Each structure stands twice: as C-alpha cells, then as structure tokens.
Amino acid sequence: MSYLEYNIRTVPTGLRKILYLNYPIILLLVTIASIGFLMLYSVAGGTLQPWAEPQIKRFGLGLAVMLFVAMVPIYVWRNVAGLGYLVSLVLLVAVEVVGVTGMGAQRWIDLGFMRLQPSELTKITVVMLLAAYYDWLPIEKTSRPLWVAIPVMIILVPMALVFLQPDLGTALLLGIGGAIVMFAAGVHWAYFATVIASGAGLVFAVLTSRGTSWQILKDYQYARIDTFLNPSADPLGAGYHITQSKIALGSGGWTGRGFMQGTQSRLNFLPEKHTDFIFTTLAEEFGFVGAISLLILYLLLIVFCVVSALQNRDRFSSLLILGIAGSFFLFFAVNMSMVMGMAPVVGVPLPLVSYGGSAMLVLMVAFGLVQSAHVHRPRRKLA
C-alpha cells in the first residue's frame, strides 16, 4: 500500500524539491522566531546572552533539521510512524524509571547537546501514528466503536505516562492534539460530544464535591483552582504570576512602552519572563499593536497549514498537517490564554518565541513533516 499510491514521476526529486517547499510557512516561521529573538534580547536587558544567542543557534539548527525532514519522502515518515510512537513510549517510561531510581523528578533525557523531553516528542509521534492509522483504516469503519477504541488507546497510553510525571497540562494538550486528528479523520461528532459532556460533568462534580464527604480532589488542588478563578484575592501569593502578568500586559496600552522599555519584565516583576511569560514582555513593549501582530502571524501560519492540508489529496498528509497545525494552535492559544488570565498557569511555552531548545527542535521537525507532505503531495488524480 505504500509508495505506489503516488505518481512518482510528477513528484519533484533530488534538490529540485527545495523549489517546491511551502515558502510562506517558512517565512512565517522565521518571522515569528525573529520576534522571539528580539524579545529574548530585550528581557536580558539588551544583551544576546544568556538567551537570544543560543536561541538563534538552535533555530538555525532547527531550520536545517526541518529541511532534512522535508527532503525525505512523506511515505517514509508514514512507514516509521509506529516505530516512532513505540520509541517515544519507551522514552517516556525511561524518564519515569530514571526519575524513580534516584535522579529526582525529571522529564528529560540528556542527549549531550540538548535535553530531550520525551513528552514533546510524543506530541508528534501520536499525531503521526493516528494519521497513519486513519490512512490505513477504510473510511466506512471510521466511526465504529471498536475502531474508535484503538486510536483512543493510542492517545491514552502516552497521556497516562505524561500525567504520571506529573504534567497535567502537557497530558491534556496531548489528548486534545490526538482528538483533533480523530475529528479531522471524520469520527462521528457524537463521540466528541460525549467526551466533552462527561468532562464538563466531571468538573461540575469536582467543584460541588468540595467540602462534602465525597470530596474528589485534595484541598491544595482546590486552592489552585481558586487562584485561577480569582488571582487578585492573593496577589502576592499564588495569584502573583497571573496578576503581575496582567499588569505588564495591560500597562502596554495601544502601542506599548517601546522596545527595551518594558519595566515590568526587566525589573523582574514577571516570573519566567524568558519562557512561559515572554508574551507579556512583547505586549508591554509593543502594546496591543505588537500583540495582535503576533497573533495574526500565528493565524496566517495556521491558515497556510490548513490550506496546504486541504490541497493535499493524500489522506496521511492531510491528517498529519491538520494534526500538527492543531497542536501548534493549542500551544499558543493556551499560552496566551494563561498569560491573559483566561486559563490556569500550566507550563506551556509560546511556540517559537519562548526560550527553550527541545520544544523548538520538535516544532521544527513537525514543520519538516508538514513541508515533506507539501513537497511530496500527489500531483494529479489517481487512476
């Protein structure tokens, strides 16, 4: 079932593939990453160290990796999807075991030149495997319960492992990312409706059980929920991050204080100013105009991905691109919601902008896959 499906003669070969890359997407990636460099330069007080320079180098490496991934025919990636999934599961178990055997809670594996977070990798491999699964599955079986149960298991196993790390935020993102692929593949909407309804019911039960004899969560967990719902109640305590972040954001106004003039982040009122909260620095220094510009860049990236997915007549490619675009959307949507006080503080970086090596590299691999799918798309109707 493999490469014979493609009309190989119409697909570019060799270095000619470079001409067929999706350049708008590359341009958007470079632009967004450059905004990241500027912000890292600014929060460091106008120096390349300690963040901007390593970030630039990593992005350069990421571009190279992306091009390499893009050169490899998409069916190769489809064929290794299962293997990749298994590897990421093994790595997830490995960090868990290493963590238990004495190095303390740790979510990463040191590769020497960078620290790899298996949970980051898993986000791609799950999407890849699901896309491959639906590519294989005859479409009339898509919504049958048994054939729905299999992808659900594919999602739940790594989710459970990540949840145990414990990293609830990433686990949820993983689950939603997988669900997006299932949704795109055409699984009946009633399944999603059921999951959403039961999720809402669970939340309701958790909240109403508080203080009763059948209380579901521990007290401190409720305290976290309180903090999210009303951060100003304890502005210097648990709600500090959200409150400070909103102050920084809001004080930016229309046009911001100007590049390098962001007082809140430079004076360390902001937590995690170079990672999860970097958006606040942008919003403070460039105001509403700057913040909305970044949002529009993200929007364009999503739009170009969706267009590329819909142009592609290969089922695996389409689902893969939609899945990756969906996961990417989840990252920045959750991050922005968090810093704007619309979601609880979960450690989700702003994709391509926040400082961080493994997230950046994994993202570039993902966009390499998108490029590969774009380059190797079928050029005419199959006979």
Next chain:
Amino acid sequence: MRRNPRDTEESVRRITRRGLMLGGAQIAFMAVLAGRMRHLQVEEADAFRLLAEDNRIRYDLIPPERGLIFDREGRSIATNEQTYRVVIKAADVDDLEATFARLRTLIPLTEEEIESARTEIRRSNPTTSVTVADRLSWEDVAEIAVNAPALPGVSPEVGLSRLYPSYGDFAHVVGYVGPVSDYYLEQTRDTDPLLLTPRFQVGRVGVEAKLEKSLRGKAGNKQVEVNVRGRVMRELSRKEGVPGKDLQLTLDSRLQAFVQARMVGESASIVVMDVRTGDLVAIGSGPTFDPNKFVRGISQRDYSALVENAYRPLANKSVQGLYPPGSTFKMITALAALEAGVVSVGETIYCSGHKEVGGRRFHCWNRGGHGWMDLNDSLMRSCDVYYYELAERVGIEKISEMARKFGLGERHDLPMSAVAEGTAPTKDWKFRRYKQDWVVGDSLNAAIGQGYVLASPLQLAVMTARLATGEAIRPRLVKQIGDDAQPVMSDGPMGLSPTHLARIRSAMFTVNNDRGGTAYASRTVGEEMTIAGKTGTSQVRSVVVRNEDVPWEERDHALYVGFAPYDDPRFAVSVVVEHGGGGSTAAAPMARDVLLAALSDDGMPPLEAYPSAQRRAIEERLRSLPLRPDAGGQPPVRDRA
C-alpha cells in the same frame, strides 16, 4: 494494495469539511484572544498602567540635613558627620545566618551586634531595613558594595549623624539626638513620616529637643525605580527637601569650656549672663557627660555609671536644680524693706547672735553676734539677724513680690529641658501647698533665703543681672534661628528707686572688696575688673556642725552671685557648688575666675587681676585646668578587627 478511488474522493471530501471546521474553530478562538487583548491593553490599559507604576516606582523620603548649632562667635557646637552603615532587609534575604556569616568575613562585626540585629529583625516587619553595623569605614562599605550580588537584602547606606565636637561642654544645654524609639512615637503628636525612616535622629533633650521643629527641616522625596527585590535601579525624579535651620546660640564656647573645666571635681553649676542683652554666655553644669555616646547608642554599663553617680551628671543643674539661695537672697529682702520704707539706708539694727520670735530663737550664723549693723555692713558681713528684723517689719508678701520682680519663682522661657520654676513663697502658696498657715518664723527663714525659698542658678543669675542694671532683662539662649535674629527681651526698668539699687550694689562691692567682706579673699586688683557680689551658704541640715565632719551629701551648698565690672556691669554670674561648704571659700573663687575669664580678651583670667599674694597659687590652678586644647577632633571610626 490500491485504494478504491471512490473511497479516496469520499475521504478528501470528509477531510476538507472537517479541516474547514477545525480551522474555523481555531480562528474563532483567536478572535476571542484578540478580544481579550483589546480588553486588557486598550480598555483597561490605564488601570493596569497605574498598577505597573506602583509596582516599579517607590517614593523614598530624603531626610533633610539637620540644622547645625553654633556658638555666638560661629564656632560649632553640633555638626553632622557622614556615616556609613550596613542595613539588611529580611524579606530579601534567603538565608539570614549565612548572610551574617558572610558579613563577618567582610567587615568587623561582633557577636552582640549580630544578636541585636537578629532580635530587631525578629521584632520588625521583614520589609523594613534593620541596621546591622553602624559607623563603618569607607573600606568596609566598599567591601560590602563589591560583594553586593552575593548578599541579597544587604545594602550599604550613607547617612548623616549628629556629632558634638566639644563633647561634654554643651551636653546639658544643647542635649543630644537619638533614634526614634517606639516610646517616642507613642508619646509624640508629631506625624512627620520622617520619624519612620530608619535611623532617623530626633532631639531627645535640651535645645535639640525643644527646637526640634526648626532643626529638622522638611523631607524631600525621590521617585526611584525598584526591581522586585526592592533594589533601586535608577532615580526618576527628585525633590529636594528643606534642610533644618541652623541655630546660633548666645553661648560662648570658649567661656563654656572654661566654666566646665573650672567645675571639674565638684557637683556644681555656673551661669554667666550678659547683663545688657540677657544673653546667656555660659551655662555650666558639672560633672558632665559625652552626648556623642547617646547619639551612637550608649552601652548599658556607661548608662548605669551615669545614673548611679551621686553627682548626677545627667541633670542640668543650672536650670532644673533648685536650691535655697541662702544669703544671696538678702538683696531681695533688703530692697523689699527699703522700697516699703520700713527701714532706711543708714538705720542700724543690733545683732546679738540671735533673734527671738514667738518663743523661738533664730540664730545668726555668727553665734557671737555682729553688733550694730547698717544695710551695708549687714550685706558685707552677711548678718542674719538684721534680715530677721527686716522680715518682721516688711512681711513675706512684699518680699515675695520683690523676688518675683527679679525673676524668682518664675519659669524663664528658654529652650532647655525641665526649666524649673522655683518658689517665691507667699501665705496663699503655703496654704495651697501644705494646708498650713504662714507663721512669722517662715518669713524669717525666707528673709535669709532658707525655708521655702527655692531658686535655680539660672534664676539667681537673672536676679543678679537685674540688680546690676535695674532693668527687667530676660534671659536669652538663642541668638538666631536660620535667618531670623531673636530679639533681646526686656520688660524695661523695674521701677525701683535708683538710690536704693545703688546702695545695694555698693554693699555688694564691699562684700568682695572690703577687708570685712565675706568674699574679700576673692577680690580683684585694678580698676577694670572689679567684682561686686554676695556669698551664700544654704543649709542642707538644720543643725550646724563643722562641714568637714559630715558626709558629703549632708554638707551645706555653697553659693555666690556677682557681677563685673562694678562701675559698668557687663556680666552677671551665679555659682552653686552642691555640698561645697561655705560660699566664700567654695563658690566665690570660682565666680571670680569665671567673671575674669568672661571679661578678658583671650578667654583666660588675666593673672594681674588677682591680688599678688594669690597669683602663684592661681597660676598653678589655671594651668592644671583640664581644658581641651581644641575640640575639633573627629571621633574615630571603628577599627578593623
């Protein structure tokens, strides 16, 4: 395996539909995000900007420089010195003990200093600065500054601290400043926020306390940008405060130093006043203490030593010490009788050594009796019986009225602590005070400055000045506050007969200059520096015993009041030597030295003014006076351990 084309068509259609739905949902959510951005950054921007300013801008008070205090010639009495200290803000410290340990390796710190810092940190709000070490050298402060990154929460500060370059000379008059205590904050109605700034110094005693308002000045403020740890990043704006006003006192520091030195070894008080202007040129109280110790925080041991000392070094005896004026009060009794017309200048009264009134026998100090006494002789020889007679004739009310004219029983309005009122007793006063009727014996005792009559050395000096001029001059301590010259205050001529005053003055002249005068030994030679005065010996115990045979605290007080030059009075002086024995032996010599020093140009009594027979001994005494060569020295900063 090839796939069914229809299947593929169906698949593409389905993915397109679902893909568009997903894309649409994502765009919709991004619209929500954009809306939220707009809300925060456009609609609520002002509110958040305000909060942000709060976050990063701190208003700091700039303590004004405290006004300086000068003597009448412009010499420094109180100055400010720059001091370096190290403060610690517990809220910003990660590990307090580790920080202390690090500090110990950098600067000399004793275990007590660390312990007291620990206690203070425990007691206070973690965001307040607590001083760990004070008065550090520049090198030590530099050491701290260099290591600041490794010492979060620790910062060096520069401040001004009061310095009294003449040590104890002005301790009682000028007083001292000290840090604002909790007790002070409770007591005061002062709401100046400066009081809450760390290590702010306020006047605690004396001029420093009484003229606190003028000396303090107004705080300036600065807006500084701080980071989340409270470290100042830069200054945004600065509004300078108004420095405290400088004071110029009427005191002459050279004479003051002489006075203090002359009293060493005695528990005594000397007040010197300019009779024309009322300027107090010296207010001495001995023994004294070093006010700088109080500024820096006196040790418990030093403080106990001061409190337990029988000579009461902390008391300002000149204004708060009240003594029976003894025979120095006789001028008042005499004037009261003369003005009332109950006695004439030439009238003689017989002294047999005692007078009997109402079955009680009132003794003259001279048990053998003085014989026939007129006004002049009675003052010169200090006959008591003469004044018993006068008291009987004129009555206590007239005497008391005269005393008040001379400022006795009146609290002089001077910026010093605990200025005493004293008593010029009347019949009403005794009844109010003791619920007892006045008896004649009370009048007799009052007539010779015993019994209920009490006066401070300051009041005695004012009395003497008024006797010398006939003007109701008021004492003045402050010459100038800032640019405002303080006026000379006088209630004008006292309305006494010039003849009577002249007779009293000439009688006082004979006290010092007539062979029979009680202060003849303390006479001067030459025309320019002639002294007129009156000795006094006030009884502490009623039974007369030889002073040498009783313990110090039971001996009589020695007093002397006088003025000079006799022909054209410049200065009035009062001397009280607590338990000093006789006025003629203990007080009069001091008064002579002080008056001569006040009149001379170089601040030391000229030897030629002394009778030649005394010169050798006087020269010896003056040479051995513990005068400090110069008071400009800075106290040393602490040594490196």
